[in-house]
Amino acid sequence: MKFFLILFISFSFINFSIAAEIGSKEMKMPKTFISGDPEKGSQLVDSCAACHGQSGVSISSEWPKLAGQNQRYLYEQLKYFRDGERMNALMMSVTPYLQSLKDEDLLDIAAFYAQYPISIGQAKNDEELLALGTQLYRFGNMKKQIPACTACHSVYGQGNSLAGYPSVAGQQIGYLTSSLKAYRSKERNAGESSLIMQSISENLTDYEIDALANYMHGLYK
Numbered sequence: 001m002k003f004f005l006i007l008f009i010s011f012s013f014i015n016f017s018i019a020a021e022i023g024s025k026e027m028k029m030p031k032t033f034i035s036g037d038p039e040k041g042s043q044l045v046d047s048c049a050a051c052h053g054q055s056g057v058s059i060s061s062e063w064p065k066l067a068g069q070n071q072r073y074l075y076e077q078l079k080y081f082r083d084g085e086r087m088n089a090l091m092m093s094v095t096p097y098l099q100s101l102k103d104e105d106l107l108d109i110a111a112f113y114a115q116y117p118i119s120i121g122q123a124k125n126d127e128e129l130l131a132l133g134t135q136l137y138r139f140g141n142m143k144k145q146i147p148a149c150t151a152c153h154s155v156y157g158q159g160n161s162l163a164g165y166p167s168v169a170g171q172q173i174g175y176l177t178s179s180l181k182a183y184r185s186k187e188r189n190a191g192e193s194s195l196i197m198q199s200i201s202e203n204l205t206d207y208e209i210d211a212l213a214n215y216m217h218g219l220y221k
C-alpha cells in the first residue's frame with residue numbers, strides 16, 4: 001500500500017513538472033524529445049535546395065516551404081516519402097537518395113530546416129475571401145462539421161511542435177490548396193494523422209479551400 005502511494009506521488013510529481021515545463025515555454029520541445037543535429041543536416045540537403053531553397057524557403061507557390069517547420073512533423077513526412085507511403089512526382093526524384101539515409105540522418109535534415117524562422121507570406125486583399133478564411137480558420141463551421149483550425153495549428157498558424165502538428169503560417173498558397181484537396185480526395189493518406197485532415201477537408205468546397213489557403217499564407221505572429 002505504502003509502495004503504491006509513493007509511486008502515485010512520484011507520478012503526480014512527474015506529471016506536474018512536465019505540465020510546468022510546457023506551460024513555461026510553450027511550443028518548445030522538452031529536453032526529453034529527441035532532436036536532430038542541424039549542422040550534420042546541412043551536409044545532407046544539397047539535392048533539396050533547387051526546390052525548397054537553401055534555407056527552406058521555396059520559390060514556387062506549388063512547393064512547400066520547410067523553414068521553421070517543426071522537427072517532428074518534418075521527420076515523419078521524410079520517412080513517409082522514403083518508405084513510399086507519401087507519393088509526389090517531384091519528390092520521387094530524391095526518393096532513392098532518401099532511401100540511402102538512416103533515420104538519424106532524416107532527423108538531422110528535419111533539424112536543419114526547423115532552425116530557420118518561418119517565412120511570412122502576403123494574403124490576397126480580397127475582402128470576401130479573407131472574411132471567409134478568417135471565419136473558417138478561427139471558428140470552423142459547426143453545421144458542416146468543420147472544426148476550428150486554431151485547435152491544432154494554433155491562432156497564428158505555428159502548429160504544435162510537441163504533437164507534431166505542422167505549422168501552416170506563411171506556407172505557399174498553391175501548396176496549401178493542393179494539400180487540402182489531396183486530403184479531401186484521400187490521395188494523401190500516409191500515417192494515421194492524415195486521417196484527421198481527411199475527415200476535416202471532406203466537407204470543404206473549392207472556394208472554402210481557396211479562402212483558407214489565402215488566410216494561412218498571410219498568417220503571422
Ligand code: HEC
Nearest residue numbers: 047048050051062063064074077078088090091093094109
Ligand atoms: C524537384 C523538386 C523537389 C526536390 C528536389 C525536393 N523536393 Fe521536397 N517537395 C517537393 C514538392 C513539390 C513537395 C510537395 C509534395 C506534395 O504535394 O505532396 C515536397 C514536399 C516535401 C516535404 C513535406 C513538406 C510538408 O509540408 O509536408 C519535405 C519534408 C520535403 N519535401 C523535403 C525534401 C528534402 C529533404 C529534399 C532533398 C533530399 C527534397 N524535399 C527535394 C519538391 C521537391
Ligand code: HEC
Nearest residue numbers: 147148149151152165166176179191193194196197200212
Ligand atoms: C485535430 C487537429 C487538427 C485540426 C482541427 C486541423 N488540423 Fe490540419 N493537420 C493536422 C495534422 C496532425 C496534420 C498532419 C497530417 C499528416 O501527417 O498528413 C495536419 C496537416 C495540415 C495541412 C498540411 C500541412 C503541410 O505542410 O503539408 C494543412 C494545409 C492543414 N492541416 C490545414 C488545416 C485547416 C485549414 C484546418 C481547419 C479547417 C485544419 N488543418 C484543422 C491536425 C489538425
